[in-house]
Amino acid sequence: MNTRSRPGTDLVEPMLPVPYRVAERTVETHDSVTLRLDPLGRTLSRARPGQFMMLYARGVGEVAISLSGISDGSLGHTVRAVGAVSRALHDSPRGTVLGVRGPFGTGWEAGAAAGHDLVIVAGGVGLAPLRPVVLAALADRTDYRRVIVVAGARTPDEFLFRAELDSWTAREDMETTLTIDRRAPGWSGPVGFVTEPLSRLKLDPPRTKAFLCGPEPMMRFCAEVLAGKGIAPASIRVSLERNMKCGAGLCGHCQLGPLLLCRDGPVVDYAVAGPLLRVWEL
Numbered sequence: 281m282n283t284r285s286r287p288g289t290d291l292v293e294p295m296l297p298v299p300y301r302v303a304e305r306t307v308e309t310h311d312s313v314t315l316r317l318d319p320l321g322r323t324l325s326r327a328r329p330g331q332f333m334m335l336y337a338r339g340v341g342e343v344a345i346s347l348s349g350i351s352d353g354s355l356g357h358t359v360r361a362v363g364a365v366s367r368a369l370h371d372s373p374r375g376t377v378l379g380v381r382g383p384f385g386t387g388w389e390a391g392a393a394a395g396h397d398l399v400i401v402a403g404g405v406g407l408a409p410l411r412p413v414v415l416a417a418l419a420d421r422t423d424y425r426r427v428i429v430v431a432g433a434r435t436p437d438e439f440l441f442r443a444e445l446d447s448w449t450a451r452e453d454m455e456t457t458l459t460i461d462r463r464a465p466g467w468s469g470p471v472g473f474v475t476e477p478l479s480r481l482k483l484d485p486p487r488t489k490a491f492l493c494g495p496e497p498m499m500r501f502c503a504e505v506l507a508g509k510g511i512a513p514a515s516i517r518v519s520l521e522r523n524m525k526c527g528a529g530l531c532g533h534c535q536l537g538p539l540l541l542c543r544d545g546p547v548v549d550y551a552v553a554g555p556l557l558r559v560w561e562l
């Protein structure tokens with residue numbers, strides 16, 4: 281495979297982890313943290329929003345984690361502890377050295393949404409890979425028409441980037457809706473799945489681009505809501521996650537139909553993803 285033709289893929293050695301040190305560790309929720317990683321030597325090439333890195337916790341293993349923060353030197357990763365490797369990453373104190381490979385995969389390509397209304401729908405930790413898109417849209421706010429964020433979490437305590445979300449909610453140049461799955465003490469906002477506020481939005485279909493990230497059923501239902509409003513599947517992008525091993529399109533671990541998601545995804549147009557997600561157990 282020719283990795284040289286893929287923008288954003290590290291050209292030196294895609295299978296060789298390079299050392300990065302945990303420079304900052306911010307607790308987001310009871311099971312999620314955001315790590316800022318600084319290079320110890322070589323700096324990997326700058327990722328695009330939506331791409332991911334393979335993070336290696338010494339002696340435990342390596343997993344795919346998206347970029348939740350992108351800058352020229354440091355990497356921002358928000359990790360939810362669900363199993364051995366993600367737990368080891370989550371528990372890494374400042375100073376821990378991790379191995380990092382990447383960046384890998386496709387991005388949201390938010391530039392193509394310039395001049396459009398941008399609809400961003402996130403469930404749970406799905407907000408992490410979408411955060412850089414929102415930040416980029418706010419940095420170039422006049423490039424976009426409406427910027428709409430609908431984020432869902434199980435409980436109020438499970439929203440990532442809570443202070444940032446509150447600052448987005450307070451802005452008049454964007455529309456942010458936070459919703460939780462079930463009623464909770466002290467919560468006066470909407471209750472229900474993200475599909476509910478999404479279905480109430482009045483949208484201008486030819487001028488709308490939508491980016492969705494969260495559990496697969498959530499993305500499927502949201503995409504159907506948007507399609508029902510007349511938004512073309514090619515204007516809806518989703519981030520698909522499968523267990524990934526090599527990250528570089530070599531091992532076939534993450535195959536979904538004709539796609540190798542580490543290379544052809546994780547971000548895919550719903551025109552492509554929709555028919556695949558409708559195939560039972562693919």
Ligand SMILES: Cc1cc2nc3c(=O)[nH]c(=O)nc-3n(C[C@H](O)[C@H](O)[C@H](O)COP(=O)(O)OP(=O)(O)OC[C@H]3O[C@@H](n4cnc5c(N)ncnc54)[C@H](O)[C@@H]3O)c2cc1C
Nearest residue numbers: 343344345346358359360362363364365366521522523546
């Ligand atoms: C492209 C990509 C980007 C990702 N970005 C992030 C991110 O930004 N933050 C984050 O916290 N996680 C992210 N993940 C998910 C992360 O890779 C998995 O949580 C991790 O691989 C689990 O490994 P483990 O050894 O900790 O747990 P395991 O012991 O392997 O699994 C524990 C549990 O997690 C489930 N699981 C395993 N892998 C995945 C997966 N890929 N997706 C969903 N559930 C899984 C298993 O079914 C099991 O229930 C991403 C995955 C992909 C493919």
